[in-house]
Amino acid sequence: xxxxxxxxxxxxxxxxxxxxxxxxxxxxxxxxxxxxxxxxxxxxxxxxxxxxxxxxxxxxxxxxxxxxxxxxxxxxxxxxxxxxxxxxxxxxxxxxxxxxxxxxxxxxxxxxxxxx
Numbered sequence: 001x002x003x004x005x006x007x008x009x010x011x012x013x014x015x016x017x018x019x020x021x022x023x024x025x026x027x028x029x030x031x032x033x034x035x036x037x038x039x040x041x042x043x044x045x046x047x048x049x050x051x052x053x054x055x056x057x058x059x060x061x062x063x064x065x066x067x068x069x070x071x072x073x074x075x076x077x078x079x080x081x082x083x084x085x086x087x088x089x090x091x092x093x094x095x096x097x098x099x100x101x102x103x104x105x106x107x108x109x110x111x112x113x114x115x116x
């Protein structure tokens with residue numbers, strides 16, 4: 001079953017990763033970071049931030065999907081309940097991603113303050 005849907009899933013997810021390749025820093029291989037702070041900043045910009053943006057986008061899509069379900073099925077209590085749950089989980093996911101951004105910023109500022 002997975003073999004049947006794997007190409008479709010791959011094609012559907014490919015546009016999410018195009019910015020990672022388009023903005024890739026080819027010079028990072030020949031010019032290594034000068035210190036730990038520069039290394040962590042590079043890791044944050046190249047790896048962590050895109051993952052956070054993708055997860056935030058997923059939360060937003062879940063929220064919008066729940067909103068569509070909620071509005072489209074106003075006469076069906078079960079579908080409205082499902083839409084409400086999707087909206088709630090979408091909001092929870094977006095709040096978590098905003099919290100992750102805050103935690104990453106605190107860690108970066110702490111390491112920069114230490115003089116790493």
